[in-house]
Structures are given as structure tokens and as C-alpha cells.
Amino acid sequence: MEVRVEETPFDPGAETNAFLARSASAGGAVTFTGLVRSGRDEPVSTLTLECYRDLALNQIGEIVAQAIERFALLDATVIHRFGTLRPGEPIVQVMTLAPHRQAAFSAAEFLMDYLKTDSPFWKKETAPGGKEHWVEARAEDDAARARWQQGQK
Amino acid sequence: MRILYFASLRERLNKGEEEVTPPTSVATVSDLMDWLAANDEATALAFERRDVIRTAVDARIVGPAAPVRNAAVVAFFPPMTGG
Numbered sequence: 604m605e606v607r608v609e610e611t612p613f614d615p616g617a618e619t620n621a622f623l624a625r626s627a628s629a630g631g632a633v634t635f636t637g638l639v640r641s642g643r644d645e646p647v648s649t650l651t652l653e654c655y656r657d658l659a660l661n662q663i664g665e666i667v668a669q670a671i672e673r674f675a676l677l678d679a680t681v682i683h684r685f686g687t688l689r690p691g692e693p694i695v696q697v698m699t700l701a702p703h704r705q706a707a708f709s710a711a712e713f714l715m716d717y718l719k720t721d722s723p724f725w726k727k728e729t730a731p732g733g734k735e736h737w738v739e740a741r742a743e744d745d746a747a748r749a750r751w752q753q754g755q756k
Numbered sequence: 757m758r759i760l761y762f763a764s765l766r767e768r769l770n771k772g773e774e775e776v777t778p779p780t781s782v783a784t785v786s787d788l789m790d791w792l793a794a795n796d797e798a799t800a801l802a803f804e805r806r807d808v809i810r811t812a813v814d815a816r817i818v819g820p821a822a823p824v825r826n827a828a829v830v831a832f833f834p835p836m837t838g839g
Contacts, residue, residue: 637839653763655831657815659838683838695839715839722838723812725763737764740835 604667604679608659610686615693622680622698629677631704633711635697641690648731652694654685655723666717674710676701681714685724713751719744757824759792762833765809768802778824785811786820788830808834 607613615636623632641647667679678700688694697714701707719741726738760773782791789809793800803809806820812831813822824830 653766655760655762655812655815655833658812658817658831661815662817718839720836720838721817723762723833723836724838725834726837727763737834738837740837744837744839 604664604671606660606663606667606680607682608654608656608663609682609684611684613682613684613693613696615696618680618682618696619698622678622700626678626700629700630702631707632698632700633704633707635695635711635715636693637695637715639688639690639692639694645728646731647690647728649687649689649729650694651687651727651729652685653725653727654683656685658723659683662722663718666714666721669717670699670710670714673713674699674701674706676706676710679710679714681718683718683722683724716744716747716751720748757827758829760829760831760833762831764834765802765832769796769798780825783823783825784820785813785818785822785824785830788824789820789832803832810835 619634626632639650663681667681670676671679676699680698682696684694697711699707699710727735728738729735757776758773759776761769761771766772778788778791782788789803793803810833811818813824813827814829
């Protein structure tokens with residue numbers, strides 16, 4: 604497994620290729636890439652992610668270890684950026700590798716649900732006019748994480 | 757002991773970290789929050805709603821009853837918005 608928390612941009616395609624190149628005997632790999640969003644109703648000029656890096660490495664390491672055990676993954680990688688990003692830039696990439704596709708899909712979703720609520724990043728959006736606000740934690744994200752604990756999946 | 761503050765909490769307190777020496781009576785995270793609040797008005801206000809403050813001791817997430825006497829770094833922060 605690999606966990607990276609870094610300020611420098613990453614190339615999603617190159618990361619996927621490197622992950623696949625390591626996956627000699629597996630059946631299926633899933634890549635999820637989260638990008639900075641900017642909607643018509645809520646345009647964003649930049650998104651700044653603050654991070655507690657030591658805690659992020661511990662938390663994400665634990666989440667990935669849990670995912671590997673729960674879904675019997677052969678490998679998993681999480682890359683998470685911090686710093687100031689523009690719309691369309693990759694924030695996070697999750698890659699999972701399993702003998703069959705369902706485990707790879709489920710594990711990617713599990714990892715993202717846990718990253719939302721349990722990894723120490725805080726997002727501040729800056730609108731085109733310069734107005735800033737901290738993104739609030741969402742109840743939907745707590746609910747998405749909770750369903751993994753209730754055995755609904 | 758080093759105290760870290762992140763995100764909106766850091767902005768509210770206008771500091772990202774500070775070095776403190778709590779008295780030996782401060783045994784838990786909850787005690788530490790009481791002590792920090794008693795010594796600083798801005799902290800008292802920021803710590804008013806404890807249900808929206810998360811804590812880590814030495815880069816591990818803990819609850820209010822966690823011990824802090826041997827901690828090197830205690831961090832306070834709002835709910836996380838990763839991913």
C-alpha cells in the first residue's frame with residue numbers, strides 16, 4: 604500500500620499507469636480521482652486545503668489498512684493534495700486492486716467515504732470576487748461513512 | 757506541550773500553535789480545554805461548543821477523556837472535510 608499527502612500536483616494518468624504496472628497477478632483495478640468543483644451557481648476561483656500532515660498520514664494509513672483487510676485487496680494507494688488548487692485540478696486519487704471487480708469498486712467507495720470525514724483536511728473556497736468561506740462538514744458525508752458500519756454494504 | 761490549531765479555529769484564535777505548560781492537575785483533553793479557556797478569552801469563546809471541536813494527541817484522534825500529561829503535541833480542529 605502507498606499513502607501520499609503532498610502539496611505538489613500529481614498526474615492522475617501517470618499514477619494510474621504506475622499502479623497498474625505493479626499489479627502483476629490481479630483481476631481488476633479501480634481508480635477514483637476527485638477534482639476541484641466549480642459550479643454555475645457557486646463558482647470557485649480557488650480551493651485551499653489546509654492539512655495536519657502527521658495526522659493525515661496516520662489516519663489515511665489506518666483507513667487503507669482497514670480497506671485492504673475488509674475487501675481482501677491486493678493493493679491500494681491514496682494520494683491527497685493540500686495547498687491552493689484551481690477548478691478541475693485533482694485533489695485526491697484512490698486506487699484499489701482486487702482479484703474481482705466488486706471488491707475493487709466497493710473498496711474505492713469505502714476509502715472515499717472515510718477520507719471525507721476522517722482525514723484531517725479543511726477546505727476553504729474563494730469565489731471569483733475574492734470572498735472566502737470554509738466548507739462545512741456535510742451530514743451526507745457522515746451518513747455515507749456510517750452505512751459501512753451498519754453492514755448495509 | 758505544543759498546541760496546534762487548524763482551519764477556522766486557527767483563524768478565530770489568530771494563532772496556529774503555541775507552547776504551554778499546564779499544571780499537573782490537567783490530566784485529560786477536557787481538562788486541557790478548560791485550562792486553555794480559563795487563560796484566554798478568545799479560546800473560551802472558540803471552545804464554547806465542544807461538540808464541533810475534534811482533538812488529536814500526538815497525531816492520533818482521541819476523545820475528551822484521553823490523557824494528556826505525557827503528550828508532546830495536542831491539536832484542536834473543526835470537523836474534517838477531506839477527500
